[in-house]
Amino acid sequence: MFWRILSRLLWASRGRLLLALLAVTSGAAVCAALVNLDLDAGEKFTREFRALGANVIVSPEAEQDSAPSMDTDVMARIAALHAPEVVAAAPYLYIAAQAGTQTNPVPVIVAGTWFDQVSLMNSWWKVDGQWVTQRDDSARCMVGRDAARQLGLAPGSPVTLRYSGRQAQFIVAGVVTAGGSEDSQIFISLSAAQSLAQLGDRAALAQVSVRGSAPVLEDFVGRLSAALPGLEVRPVRQLAVAEGRLLERIRSLLFVTVLLILVLSAMGVLAATAGLAIERRRDVGLMKAIGGSVRRVMRFFLAEALVIAVAGGALGGGLGLLLSQWIGWRVFSAAIAPRLVVLPLTIAVMIFVALAGALPLRLLGRVRPAEILRGE
Amino acid sequence: MMGPIVHADGLSKAFQSVRALDDVSFDVAEGEWIAIMGPSGSGKTTLINILGGLDQPTSGRAVVDGVEVGSLNERGLTRYRSEKIGFVFQQFHLVPYLSAVENVMLAQYFHSMADEPQAAEALVRVGLGDRLQHLPGQLSGGEQQRVALARALINQPKLILADEPTGNLDEANERIVLDLFCELHDAGHTILLVTHSAEIGRMADRRIELAHGRLAHIAANRR
Numbered sequence: 001m002f003w004r005i006l007s008r009l010l011w012a013s014r015g016r017l018l019l020a021l022l023a024v025t026s027g028a029a030v031c032a033a034l035v036n037l038d039l040d041a042g043e044k045f046t047r048e049f050r051a052l053g054a055n056v057i058v059s060p061e062a063e064q065d066s067a068p069s070m071d072t073d074v075m076a077r078i079a080a081l082h083a084p085e086v087v088a089a090a091p092y093l094y095i096a097a098q099a100g101t102q103t104n105p106v107p108v109i110v111a112g113t114w115f116d117q118v119s120l121m122n123s124w125w126k127v128d129g130q131w132v133t134q135r136d137d138s139a140r141c142m143v144g145r146d147a148a149r150q151l152g153l154a155p156g157s158p159v160t161l162r163y164s165g166r167q168a169q170f171i172v173a174g175v176v177t178a179g180g181s182e183d184s185q186i187f188i189s190l191s192a193a194q195s196l197a198q199l200g201d202r203a204a205l206a207q208v209s210v211r212g213s214a215p216v217l218e219d220f221v222g223r224l225s226a227a228l229p230g231l232e233v234r235p236v237r238q239l240a241v242a243e244g245r246l247l248e249r250i251r252s253l254l255f256v257t258v259l260l261i262l263v264l265s266a267m268g269v270l271a272a273t274a275g276l277a278i279e280r281r282r283d284v285g286l287m288k289a290i291g292g293s294v295r296r297v298m299r300f301f302l303a304e305a306l307v308i309a310v311a312g313g314a315l316g317g318g319l320g321l322l323l324s325q326w327i328g329w330r331v332f333s334a335a336i337a338p339r340l341v342v343l344p345l346t347i348a349v350m351i352f353v354a355l356a357g358a359l360p361l362r363l364l365g366r367v368r369p370a371e372i373l374r375g376e
Numbered sequence: 377m378m379g380p381i382v383h384a385d386g387l388s389k390a391f392q393s394v395r396a397l398d399d400v401s402f403d404v405a406e407g408e409w410i411a412i413m414g415p416s417g418s419g420k421t422t423l424i425n426i427l428g429g430l431d432q433p434t435s436g437r438a439v440v441d442g443v444e445v446g447s448l449n450e451r452g453l454t455r456y457r458s459e460k461i462g463f464v465f466q467q468f469h470l471v472p473y474l475s476a477v478e479n480v481m482l483a484q485y486f487h488s489m490a491d492e493p494q495a496a497e498a499l500v501r502v503g504l505g506d507r508l509q510h511l512p513g514q515l516s517g518g519e520q521q522r523v524a525l526a527r528a529l530i531n532q533p534k535l536i537l538a539d540e541p542t543g544n545l546d547e548a549n550e551r552i553v554l555d556l557f558c559e560l561h562d563a564g565h566t567i568l569l570v571t572h573s574a575e576i577g578r579m580a581d582r583r584i585e586l587a588h589g590r591l592a593h594i595a596a597n598r599r
Contacts, residue, residue, distance in 0.1 A: 001481055001490035005474065012473035286469045289430055290527065291458020291486040370430035373465060
């Protein structure tokens with residue numbers, strides 16, 4: 001009988017209840033999407049952060065000699081860790097070379113590196129022209145924006161670099177705008193730099209881009225330090241702290257947004273049920289007059305709110321998971337893993353929201369049957 | 377000798393400064409049909425509401441089937457209404473989105489558990505066997521009042537309280553409903569029926585007349 005009456009109640013008030021369902025569904029959809037995003041946010045955001053450059057530096061200890069350098073086999077030892085959190089790793093050899101003409105030489109910092117890793121690590125760089133993507137491309141180079149301006153270089157221009165009486169020629173593939181010291185450097189392959197400087201298999205440092213939260217980063221640094229005795233492994237702390245803060249702020253923003261949406265959903269339910277409660281006063285008075293206890297009568301109306309909450313929560317939760325996919329592709333260009341835990345969580349939260357919003361229906365329990373039957 | 381099924385002793389009810397009922401006392405024996413009469417505002421409905429546990433008296437006692445209504449708490453009143461009282465209202469007061477049989481089942485559900493065949497049988501007894509699944513809006517006034525009567529009787533109440541049950545009916549339907557009340561009386565039901573009609577008043581065993589909330593007259597009808 002309970003379900004029979006409940007179904008009649010739902011059908012009789014379908015207009016108002018649809019409004020309440022709409023409020024719950026839309027609230028649930030946005031909340032589920034944001035919660036799903038939040039659960040995946042750590043991974044997605046740290047992946048995005050990794051496009052901002054390296055966050056771990058490996059270098060020889062400063063007191064080792066006057067011009068510290070290390071063997072490039074350090075890269076093999078980093079690779080040997082088989083750490084899935086490593087996005088990219090590149091050795092760097094810096095030389096103070098000269099560009100320009102023989103008669104008018106211009107000093108310039110040349111960075112020898114692995115082009116294939118640099119493009120992975122610094123995908124946010126703005127490049128006019130083309131990236132060099134082959135690790136040992138000895139024919140082409142990339143030039144920082146300021147250096148290009150100073151030397152009058154553009155994509156396709158030839159450039160000659162000189163160092164200690166040796167020289168090498170390159171074609172400019174792209175002009176880099178990075179907004180930092182890179183803008184005044186010229187990037188060539190590590191092998192070309194080693195050949196120019198006659199430094200064999202040496203590098204000045206290695207930059208590693210590691211994906212993950214601060215604890216993951218710390219753990220990786222510990223393991224790498226153990227694998228590279230005699231070398232200094234240090235995280236770029238400012239970057240890690242800034243990433244952590246940004247992540248925290250984004251999460252706070254998501255939390256406040258979810259809270260706000262829940263309040264708005266509850267108010268939507270409140271608006272829909274306020275009218276319903278006025279319509280139902282007479283029914284409640286009558287039901288109490290013919291022997292219905294407050295508990296039994298109110299069970300119908302609270303069940304109504306629960307049906308709205310569960311239906312809206314499930315429908316909105318499903319839509320929210322789809323919405324988070326769409327946001328994932330639009331914002332991160334990657335799929336957001338749908339977390340099924342979001343669904344029961346959304347339904348539970350919506351039950352709370354619907355019951356809070358159904359306050360007018362709960363107040364119906366106070367209706368005095370004699371007053372209703374008198375027509376008050 | 378059995379005691380009265382209804383014992384009203386000095387019942388008074390005040391709404392702020394208005395005394396709707398003033399020191400009313402009477403007894404009703406089991407199986408009696410009492411017509412409660414009087415002009416509008418004389419306290420008829422207030423008396424019915426107190427006896428039915430819908431209102432509490434300001435002073436005095438109302439004892440129905442051994443239960444002092446004024447001493448009951450909310451839970452006790454609910455149980456009292458579902459077990460001892462069958463209400464019939466002038467405005468019918470059916471739940472508009474429940475069918476005729478469901479309206480009767482609702483009273484069963486609040487009493488104990490719904491039994492559709494039994495509810496249908498109650499409607500057949502009041503001549504509505506072919507209207508079981510009709511909504512109140514699809515029934516005439518007389519048919520709605522018969523559904524209300526079937527609902528009032530379904531839990532075999534000790535006392536039927538009817539507040540102008542024919543007040544909204546045409547003559548033909550009034551006749552049908554009054555015939556049903558006669559049948560109930562013949563079957564031994566105790567009925568307190570509020571009416572303005574002298575003709576209906578004469579059908580009862582006794583008439584209780586109220587004026588300005590006071591008991592003006594109690595008279596037995598000659599048979």
